[in-house]
Amino acid sequence: MKIVDIREAVVSISSPIRNAFIDFSKMTASVVAVVTDQVKDGKPVVGYGFNSNGRYAASGLLNERFLPRLREAAPESLIRDDGTNLDPHKIWATMMVNEKPGGHGERSVAVGVVDMAVWDAVAKINGVPLYKHLADxxxxxxxxxxxxxxxxxxxxxxxxxxxxxxxxxxxxxxxxxxxxxxxxxxxxxxxxxxxxxxxxxxxxxxxxxxxxxxxxxxxxxxxxxxxxxxxxxxxxxxxxxxxxxxxxxxxxxxxxxxxxxxxxxxxxxxxxxxxxxxxxxxxxxxxxxxxxxxxxxxxxxxxxxxxxxxxxxxxxxxxxxxxxxxxxxxxxxxxxxxxxxxxxxxxxxxxxxxxxxxxxxxxxxxxxxxxxxxxxxxxxxxxxxxxxx
Missing domain, CATH: 3.20.20.120 (Enolase-like C-terminal domain)
Structure with missing residues (x-):
């Protein structure tokens, strides 16, 4: 059980609309794919994540700090103690190593994108919808x-x-x-x-x-x-x-x-x-x-x-x-x-x-x-x- 690849991309979600504070003419979002070594229906299990509208893509933070920390971590440090699945809490803690408290700005977006992908992968590995996994x-x-x-x-x-x-x-x-x-x-x-x-x-x-x-x-x-x-x-x-x-x-x-x-x-x-x-x-x-x-x-x-x-x-x-x-x-x-x-x-x-x-x-x-x-x-x-x- 391990993560074998993490991929990040920037996509446009631009639109000519505006609210009272900003327009969305240059709005972007980050997309992350967490590829695991687990196989379902003959294909690797991949978890996907993206950030919500209103905050721009966080590719700089992802590629400079958070993704390198996951790539450099020992694979076993990112999984549950029983080895049955990824551990979102351990993965979160690894991403936040050497991050000072406070200042909850754009880094929260970067971590959130990866976290979404991890939970998607966890529920897929368990073979259940995420809402059922959370309820149980x-x-x-x-x-x-x-x-x-x-x-x-x-x-x-x-x-x-x-x-x-x-x-x-x-x-x-x-x-x-x-x-x-x-x-x-x-x-x-x-x-x-x-x-x-x-x-x-x-x-x-x-x-x-x-x-x-x-x-x-x-x-x-x-x-x-x-x-x-x-x-x-x-x-x-x-x-x-x-x-x-x-x-x-x-x-x-x-x-x-x-x-x-x-x-x-x-x-x-x-x-x-x-x-x-x-x-x-x-x-x-x-x-x-x-x-x-x-x-x-x-x-x-x-x-x-x-x-x-x-x-x-x-x-x-x-x-x-x-x-x-x-x-x-x-x-x-x-x-x-x-x-x-x-x-x-x-x-x-x-x-x-x-x-x-x-x-x-x-x-x-x-x-x-x-x-x-x-x-x-x-x-x-x-x-x-x-x-x-």
Whole structure:
């Protein structure tokens, strides 16, 4: 049992869309393939990983620090004590040798990419879907058969008017999504309120619409939007201020009674714990969006779940950012509150298994070993082509 090769590539996920803070015209992602000496159906077991949108490819960090450490490690130091499989926790610890604590920036993305590939390989070697492996190994032995998903979109786009925004949301509802999400903060308040009302004409009620400011607002602006949006009773008000400005989040909680969401740009269990302690987030209604693919991977995500649990939050408070199948498996296996979905952007690094439809706002999972990438034909082709596997 050993890793025989690790391959890394950079792929483009560029798009002309923008949110309140960045555009995606030059967005890239890293893809990693972990090749093992195990053979299933006559082929080597390969685990795949990639990083979520919004953070660029981490190839420099991967090739300068993290992949060399794995390649130089004794093969037996990366496997379980009983020799039956790779050990994600040992692999994670090896990657983080000589890394100082704190500073959870882009290195968390690099580690998360590899970690995803390792978990994919582990579940494939065991011959079970990752969600089942997680439920049996770290959960109570049961998993959710389907997962709540919402359709993330509503980006600012050159020439996009309210009627086109409405058409986009109609498409999502026709796909089976109940809750949709749109961007705010990239236009003046009165214009964004007009856009919100246009979408409400399509979805009917505020409980079916989430809005996302992508960390754009100062406190005064965040409060102004909160006051203007109160009457709509929205599904959530997401990332009003800078993700590390817990003061803004705390002040919002005092005046905004509706659900809030944040956390996608916090990349460690320590930052997640600080948000839970000091950010004014309320376990009875608010949502935490930590994305394991950006925050050191699933090994660290389990520490995050433990940390927020001690602060009164449940795994059901978590609806990860990213719209990828790793979070979908975690949501089912460790019983999170749901998962993001990108029906029309960031292709092919979006979507779930071919042939499994979203119904009444929920999506099922394939009964396939690993994360299930092979059941998403466009995605697995892109990753195989990028890594020559």
């Amino acid at each position: 190994t770290y959960g109570d032995g049961t998993h959710d058969d389907s997962v709540f998903v919402y359709a993330a979109g509503g980006y600012y786009y050159p020439g996009k008017d309210d009627s086109q925004l409405q058409d986009e949301m109609r498409r999502y509802r026709a796909m089976g999504y109940e809750v949709v999400k749109m961007k705010i903060g990239g236009a003046p308040l009165d214009e964004d309120i007009r856009r919100i009302e246009a979408v409400l004409e399509v979805v009917g009620e505020g409980k079916y619409l989430a809005v996302d400011a992508n960390g754009r607002f100062d406190l005064e602006t965040a409060l102004a939007y909160a006051e203007a949006m109160k009457p709509y009773n929205l599904f959530w008000y997401e990332e009003a201020g800078d993700p590390l400005d817990y003061h803004i989040q705390n002040e919002l909680s005092k005046v905004y009674p509706g659900p809030m969401a944040t956390g996608e740009n916090l990349f460690s269990h320590q930052d997640a714990r600080n948000l839970a302690r000091y950010g004014g987030m309320r376990p009875d209604r608010d949502w935490l969006q930590f994305d394991c693919a950006l925050s050191y991977g699933l090994v660290e995500y389990m520490r995050t779940l433990e940390a927020i649990g001690k602060e009164g939050f449940s795994s059901r408070n978590c609806v990860p950012h990213g719209g990828h199948q790793l979070s979908l498996n975690i949501a089912a296996g460790l019983k999170l509150g749901g998962n993001e979905s990108y029906p029309e952007v960031f292709k092919p690094f979006c979507g779930f298994a071919d042939g499994i439809k979203v119904e009444n706002g929920r999506v099922g999972l394939p009964d396939a070993p690993g994360i299930g990438f092979e059941q998403n034909s466009a995605l697995i082709k892109a990753m195989r082509d990028a890594t020559n596997t």
